[in-house]
Amino acid sequence: MTIDVETRPVAGGLKDLTRRSARLELDGIDFASFADRPLDADTLRCLRYMHDVENHTMCYLRDVLVTRAHRDPEVTAFLACWCYEEHWHGDALAQVLEAHGEPSSGERVASMRRQLSRRDSLRPLIFGLGSAFSEHMVAIHMAWGAVNEWTTQAGYGRLAARAEHPVLSELLHRIMKQEGRHIDFYASQARQRLSQSPGAQRFARFALRRLWAPVGSGVMPKAEVSFLSTHLFADPGGLQTARRVDRGVDRLPGLSGLHLLEGAVTRYATEALAA
Numbered sequence: 145m146t147i148d149v150e151t152r153p154v155a156g157g158l159k160d161l162t163r164r165s166a167r168l169e170l171d172g173i174d175f176a177s178f179a180d181r182p183l184d185a186d187t188l189r190c191l192r193y194m195h196d197v198e199n200h201t202m203c204y205l206r207d208v209l210v211t212r213a214h215r216d217p218e219v220t221a222f223l224a225c226w227c228y229e230e231h232w233h234g235d236a237l238a239q240v241l242e243a244h245g246e247p248s249s250g251e252r253v254a255s256m257r258r259q260l261s262r263r264d265s266l267r268p269l270i271f272g273l274g275s276a277f278s279e280h281m282v283a284i285h286m287a288w289g290a291v292n293e294w295t296t297q298a299g300y301g302r303l304a305a306r307a308e309h310p311v312l313s314e315l316l317h318r319i320m321k322q323e324g325r326h327i328d329f330y331a332s333q334a335r336q337r338l339s340q341s342p343g344a345q346r347f348a349r350f351a352l353r354r355l356w357a358p359v360g361s362g363v364m365p366k367a368e369v370s371f372l373s374t375h376l377f378a379d380p381g382g383l384q385t386a387r388r389v390d391r392g393v394d395r396l397p398g399l400s401g402l403h404l405l406e407g408a409v410t411r412y413a414t415e416a417l418a419a
């Protein structure tokens with residue numbers, strides 16, 4: 145599957161996207177087959193990360209809803225479906241971990257949430273205040289969401305390519321298809337909102353350049369973020385994919401030349417070599 149980095153309008157409109165929203169289809173995914181052909185340790189390490197971050201979506205939603213995003217019915221309709229679909233991505237990855245005798249779902253999620261920092265509790269306050277003082281917060285959220293969905297989809301694609309396991313590949317490609325619809329919405333919203341406001345473009349560019357880091361880096365240990373980024377994107381194929389994602393970001397109004405993913409991967413790879 146190719147990585148979708150086009151900022152095309154939502155195919156069939158938002159109604160079509162929300163009405164097609166569904167729990168991830170798992171028919172034909174033979175989780176029991178992992179007993180005969182288990183995944184390698186590096187792939188499982190990436191899957192633990194992806195499981196935890198997919199299961200953190202509700203907490204990300206908490207931060208979005210304290211902004212003016214909750215006043216926009218198109219955005220809230222999408223977010224309802226987005227959060228539901230991401231939940232089932234997390235559940236599917238949990239089944240892969242379970243098949244390898246690893247803790248997953250509630251057990252892992254509860255443990256992760258117990259370790260969240262005090263700073264995490266302040267996020268709704270920070271986002272709420274940001275939204276009260278700036279009309280551009282929703283545009284920034286949409287641009288940020290597009291970048292995160294692009295990188296997530298690319299990460300799944302890279303993991304499928306690196307793991308070379310037919311059952312995992314099929315599962316990840318099904319997840320990637322739904323991530324593609326998330327991309328359509330976020331990128332389309334970001335394009336529309338940014339094109340209407342040079343101020344939103346400046347603010348989004350500043351926020352992404354100064355604050356963006358790979359999805360999950362706010363809640364996952366730095367060693368895990370570094371491992372995932374370098375395992376998936378630091379080899380020639382990975383860098384090619386990272387540049388393709390960055391070219392997608394380039395096409396959003398006011399956001400060209402940020403090189404977000406390639407920059408992050410290069411930083412982590414350099415740090416790993418120096419360690």
Ligand SMILES: [Fe+2]
Nearest residue numbers: 198230233323
């Ligand atoms: Fe997902």
Ligand SMILES: [Fe+2]
Nearest residue numbers: 230293323326
């Ligand atoms: Fe997604």
